Amino acid sequence: MIVDCHTHIWRAEHWSEEMNREASIARGAPAQIHITEEEHWKAMEPATRAVVFGFRCSHLGLSVPNELVIGYVNQHPEKLIGFAAIDPYEADYLDQMRHCFETLGFRGLKLAPIYQNYHCMDPRMLPVYDYCQSRGIPVLFHQGTTFPRRAPLRYARPVDLEDIALAYPGLRMVIAHMGHPWMDETTVLIRKQPNVYADVSALYYRPWQFYNGLMIAQEYGCLHKLLLGSDYPFTTPGETVQRLRRVNEVTGNSGLPQVSLQAMEELIERDTVSLLNLS
Numbered sequence: 692m693i694v695d696c697h698t699h700i701w702r703a704e705h706w707s708e709e710m711n712r713e714a715s716i717a718r719g720a721p722a723q724i725h726i727t728e729e730e731h732w733k734a735m736e737p738a739t740r741a742v743v744f745g746f747r748c749s750h751l752g753l754s755v756p757n758e759l760v761i762g763y764v765n766q767h768p769e770k771l772i773g774f775a776a777i778d779p780y781e782a783d784y785l786d787q788m789r790h791c792f793e794t795l796g797f798r799g800l801k802l803a804p805i806y807q808n809y810h811c812m813d814p815r816m817l818p819v820y821d822y823c824q825s826r827g828i829p830v831l832f833h834q835g836t837t838f839p840r841r842a843p844l845r846y847a848r849p850v851d852l853e854d855i856a857l858a859y860p861g862l863r864m865v866i867a868h869m870g871h872p873w874m875d876e877t878t879v880l881i882r883k884q885p886n887v888y889a890d891v892s893a894l895y896y897r898p899w900q901f902y903n904g905l906m907i908a909q910e911y912g913c914l915h916k917l918l919l920g921s922d923y924p925f926t927t928p929g930e931t932v933q934r935l936r937r938v939n940e941v942t943g944n945s946g947l948p949q950v951s952l953q954a955m956e957e958l959i960e961r962d963t964v965s966l967l968n969l970s
């Protein structure tokens with residue numbers, strides 16, 4: 692079983708000019724801001740299951756209708772799992788959340804405080820965590836850096852999620868991209884908070900950081916808390932699996948310690964559907 696816990700879908704019209712421009716500057720090439728269902732579906736071929744979400748971010752301007760996401764998920768319910776997105780700057784964000792879970796059939800929630808411009812313990816978010824904990828809904832946080840100039844780094848630190856983990860101990864949380872570049876913070880958090888996990892999406896194209904992040908997790912005995920994710924369209928599950936198997940290539944014949952390839956196979960095959968209560 693291969694579960695990709697981190698994939699996006701959106702259309703060009705959901706991106707503001709600012710986000711489009713900043714993404715292109717960061718990547719040195721035009722960003723992939725238009726994804727069709729067909730393209731997404733084809734890229735998911737190697738995956739057994741895939742989590743799909745949009746984005747809701749009024750601060751920078753990238754707002755994807757949850758209806759678009761669930762419409763696609765409902766075309767392939769045997770494989771796709773929908774995560775809703777909400778933005779506390781939208782006055783009806785709590786109503787949107789209830790609608791997503793109680794009517795539309797979403798299974799998890801995607802939040803991105805650095806993009807959305809709030810601290811993860813902002814009082815507006817506490818009813819959200821309470822609701823998700825009581826219903827067994829996992830929350831995937833983009834809790835790490837990102838490229839837009841107006842995305843505040845003060846809201847990005849993975850360690851800030853510890854207060855949520857202590858206040859809502861039953862809430863399952865996933866830290867996207869291992870909280871890059873603060874993978875050490877992410878590791879020490881997932882090590883001691885039983886319901887906090889991290890995904891390895893969109894890391895392999897920085898091979899030294901990828902190797903180091905996995906090595907830190909290995910040395911702290913946390914590789915079992917890492918989940919497979921691609922961050923499609925920025926990478927694909929197929930390529931991510933291949934790069935996990937080749938993680939040690941960056942060390943050449945330096946004599947540096949090696950990430951366990953057996954553990955990488957276990958990561959690739961991890962049953963994230965059960966771990967996050969998505970079945």
Ligand SMILES: [Zn+2]
Pocket residue numbers: 697699867922
């Ligand atoms: Zn992402």
